[in-house]
Amino acid sequence: MPPARSRPVTLATVARHAQVHVSTASRALSEAPSGVGPDTVRRVRELAAVLGYRRDVGAAGLRTGNSRLIGVLVPRLTDLVLASIYESIDAAASAAGYGTVVANTLDDPEHRRVRLDALLSRRIDAVIIGDSHSGDSAGLELRDRGVPYVLVMRTLEGHPSVSTDDYHGGRLAAEHLLDLGHHRVGVICGDQLASTGRERTLGFRRTFEAAGYPIPDAYSIDSGFSTPSGAEAGTELMRLAEPPTAIFAVHDLLALGAMGAIRDAGRQVGEDVALIGYNDLDLAATLPVPLTSIRSDLAAMGSQSVDALLRALNGEVPRSVLLPPELVIRATTPRPSA
Structure with missing residues (x-):
């Protein structure tokens, strides 16, 4: 005979072990506990974790009329930065009793339009936008529909966002x-x-x-945010009559591509050409020549964007957050030789 299935742990079981009323246990496990002391909230949540209790999100949605889903728009989940932020978003949403639905927009307005319509058709409760561009209307549409939203990583004037102070970076x-x-x-x-x-x-x-060394436009190359884009832009820089002695790439993946271009030009990263990336992805420290990078707190960006949405769902007005960047010096920025 097949082994008997164990019964799922119920809210009443958690309440009995915590020695509180069922309604108190329910409030303690909600995303915004009210009327319950912090010690009780902590005790109930710890017991729920130990006992293996899982909230029935679907049932909660039927009672409240909410889907208990947060939509997340990203350019591509193959982008390690967005993947890291999404991991934090999903963890924070899960802890608050929400699921997440992620959609790749390919950084294309028409594709985003289709993806956003699909998310709204699922009656999602809120949206995190990770692919905003100048002139985007997604935030305005969500505002008109009364759907709470927040931008993550990127910013737009007049819209709530959680990002790094990129100008300072x-x-x-x-x-x-x-x-x-x-x-x-x-x-x-x-x-x-x-x-x-x-x-x-x-x-x-x-x-x-401001330091008296303005950068000529020929030394400033627009690009995508991918490794091939970095290689193409790096090649263009290294083909200049007087190549730069140092390159700043606004994304670690761009810096990775630039490394290949510097190598192909017969130069050595960290010896002939200094290089700085941005975001300080895990790969930065493990490259053959460890990459100097500007660190963004990607985990904090994800979790704080969920916090902002939860406040909005409770009727508060979310405020924008700028997290401080940090310079992490490694082997790609040595002092130049005389």
Whole structure:
């Protein structure tokens, strides 16, 4: 005979072990517990975890009229930055009793339109937008429909967002290269319609300009955010009559592509050409020549975007958050030789 299935742990079981009423246990396990002391909330949640209790999200949705789903729009989940942020979003949403539905938009307005319609047809409760561009209307449409939303990683004026202070991050990269004595530098700028590309580039270029070393436009290359884009832009920089002694790439994947271009030009990263990336992905520290990078707290971005949505679902107005960037120095930015 097949082994008997164990019965699922019920809310009443958790309440009995915690020695509280069932309604108290239910409130303690909700995403925004009210009328329950913090010690009780902690005790109930710890017991629920030990006992293996799982909230019946579907049943909760039927009672409240909500789907208990958060939609997440990303350009591509193959982008390691967005994948890391989404992992944090999903964990934070799950802890609050929500599921997530992710949609790849390919950074294309028409594709985004179709994906957003599909999410709204599922009656999602809120949306996190990770692919915003200048001129996007997705946030305005969601606002008109009364669907709470927040931007993550990228920003748009007038819309709530959780991101890194990218202008300051670009400035940190510039100050580091200036301190090392680099004056002829190149920038791989990413997409200038995305705030990440625009603000990082702007902070970098303005810092060099203020120091008396304005960067000529030929040394500032617009691109996508992929490794092949970095290789193409890096090749263009290395083919200049006077190639840069240092390159700032506004994404670690762009820096990875630039590494190949520097190699193909017969130069060595970290010896002949300094290189700085952005986001400090795990791969940055493990490359054959470990990459100097500007660190973004990707996990905090994801979790705080969920926190902002939960506040919005409770009737509060979410406020934008700018997380501080951090310069992480490794082997790709040595002091130039005389």
